[in-house]
Amino acid sequence: MLDKNGIAKRIAQEVREGWYVNLGIGIPTLVANFIPEGMEVEFQSENGILGMGPFPMEGDEDADLINAGKQTITARPGAVYFDSATSFAMIRGQHVQLTVLGAMEVAQNGDIANWKIPGKMVKGMGGAMDLVASAENIIVAMMHANRAGASKLLSTCSLPLTGVGCVKRVVTNLAVLDIKDGAFHLVERAPGVTVESIVEATAGTLIVPDYVPEMRID
């Protein structure tokens, strides 16, 4: 089974040279830590920076330089700042090659829910609806089950949707799954995790091929 860093490491393997990548809050943010040294990749944060770097050294933090999670960050050489309309032009206009975000629920038709639990939690969608409506390549990073132990991979989402039919790939603590033809397809299993336990933890329709390789995580 993977921890949060393990999920981020596996997703980092999806990133290709020359890509602009938007990372959401939580596990997705960790992906930046596992990009191979020397690979030309730029991180976009929707509050208005391209070329986001690591957290600043203690004492160098700047209140005017944050990411979408409101964390203090740094800017890499070649970075650029811009306003929110320009930022979402990059996103809606499909100039960003990969979006990685978290989810509360994902359905087998690619629907995603991650912004509201009616009557309980309403934080807002932030940029998630714009991101999922436009991105060609969306990977969801999340735990396979919620805190109550219920599967987050469902036949249909029960929570208010963030986007419809948009998720292509899900990486969880148990597996890598693709979404196509209205079903989850098991692609890889996490180290030490059996196919049976993934089947059991997945509430939606899951297609399991004859051979399911184990993820290679260093």
Place this chain on the structure above:
Amino acid sequence: MAITKSVNGPEAACDGVKSGMTLMLGGFGLCGIPECSIAELVKRGVDDLTCISNNAGVDDFGLGLLLQKRQIRKMISSYVGENDEFERQMLSGELEVDLIPQGSLAERCRAGGAGIPAFYTPAGFGTEVAEGKEVRDFNGKPHILESALTADFAFVKAWKGDAAGNLVFKATARNFNPMMAMAGTITVAEVEELVPLGTLSPNEIHTPGIFVQRIFQGAHYDKRIEQRTVQTR
């Protein structure tokens, strides 16, 4: 000769703000918020306000200060997660809240300032956000019609500015400020440094002064950090 926009301070800048008005306030989280104007609005006690702002501050800073005093009737935002008082007022029904996708919020402000009454966007199709909105297919993909936003007053914060109202922002403190500056009937810009005319390079101005009606240099900036994340040396 340049048209001069400078006023003495937040009191003069907020002249004419009345209860029941619609205000825009720049900033993302606590980054790039018009601190001095918010303090003045709290002092004036204007209420029944509709506030358009990406976030709602935190309990004791930013728009949280106006929420504490119950000066806001309605919020139009994209993300309001870090404010307990906000959540309480919203769940109890005291506060009306319109949550809209962040990119749509930015574009609606931009459109409001640019004379574009409405536009189609894919964001929110198939979700609660699309309820009651016109849907139309372009290139085989469904889009929803979103309308422009404008405000009686827009309050923005910049790093540097001049008496002509030209503004330069710093780093990610730019965020919603330029679009909101465009969309205000009266746009009030507060700056950390009001520099003499001619000091800012015309090549490097982010917001042209035509969008700004009043400008002043703030006396003091707290610039609070919401999530201080650092590497240890």
